[in-house]
Amino acid sequence: MTGPEESPSFRLAYVPGVTPAKWVRIWNERLPDIPLTLVQVPAAEAPEALRAGEADAAFVRLPVDRTYLSAIPLYTETTVVVVPKDHLITAADEVTLADLADEVLFHPLDDVFDWAGPPGEPAFERPATTSDAIELVAANVGLLVVPQSLARLHHRKDLTYRPVTDAPQSSIALSWPEEATTDLVEDFIGIVRGRTVNSTRGRAKPPAEQKQQRSEPKRSEPKGTRQKSAAAKSTGRTPRARTAGAKQQPKRGRPRRGS
Structure with a gap:
């Protein structure tokens, strides 16, 4: 997790041939208060740059040492x-x-x-x-x-x-030190994987702000009210209008005396 002692910035390394512009643009839109710094490194030096803490994450060429680095393969080049x-x-x-x-x-x-x-x-x-x-x-x-x-x-x-149809191919991956999977790294992983701002693993918005955007649950009507409304829709009459034409029962009173 990101600690308070860490600088609020993100350093992204990339090897020649990778164009990170689209991911940087999304980062700047979602996290405008956290600057992203790009660092170009030779392909052979990218894993060591991560080990040395010179970057928080990097676009690298596979393979990498999976005992120390996590990696998400992205694409394979022609x-x-x-x-x-x-x-x-x-x-x-x-x-x-x-x-x-x-x-x-x-x-x-x-x-x-x-x-x-x-x-x-x-x-x-x-x-x-x-x-x-x-x-x-x-x-x-x-x-x-x-x-x-x-x-x-x-x-x-x-x-x-x-x-060249039968030549070896090179694959590009997003990599970072497994023991340094910070919240900002998770944010960038979400961007690269195409997650939206409001996805369950997205962190671009604070939890309090996400809660405010949630719609309130609909208030349920009393059971009797729902039944009356359904009956009214099926007959086109209100319950009172439907019972108005019913046969009236005579009122019971005391018997009249004969004269």
């Missing part, structure tokens, strides 16, 4: 190969790893794929970053296999990409 626009591969709508066997493929040090054996012909050396590898692809030195979001992040007019 894997693509980045090529120059005039490359022969652009003639196909999609390719396989076998189609890349004779190509020089870069394997940067920050590669997000855990290759058992990188496909294609190995490059002379491994680029330090994906961004460096993109520059080499633009220089017509080789090709690069990455998640689609990274191909879009490093978009260049002279490059394009095609899906």
Whole structure:
């Protein structure tokens, strides 16, 4: 639970390729008094940033250490190969790893794929970053296999990409330290999962305010009143009008004496 000693702010880390804008917008609408700070971190450093307390939660690339971190998988990306626009591969709508066997493929040090054996012909050396590898692809030195979001992040007019149908895929998840599941973390989980403000696990509004918005229970009418109303609707007459035409019983009085 959030303690009074904690700063009323939320730090959200995210790895390259993730666009957290829509979730940040909802946070600002629901919790305008609690600032959300974005921190971009390399994919390999995101779990350590959570361990070190540098962020309250993070969008990470799976897998993560589940003995320490909780994670909610969100989506799996399409894997693509980045090529120059005039490359022969652009003639196909999609390719396989076998189609890349004779190509020089870069394997940067920050590669997000855990290759058992990188496909294609190995490059002379491994680029330090994906961004460096993109520059080499633009220089017509080789090709690069990455998640689609990274191909879009490093978009260049002279490059394009095609899906690789049988390549490994990268999945994005929301993660946080299991032992630090604060109320603000729960709030952000609710936003990412699409919960409404008034959902049972939402915390965007104080409990007192939520109670005020609840509608009051309807007051029940006495049983006899409901029965009379139903009878009136079925006959079109009020109970008094219905009994007015009934045969009147003669009044009983004392017998008159004979003259």
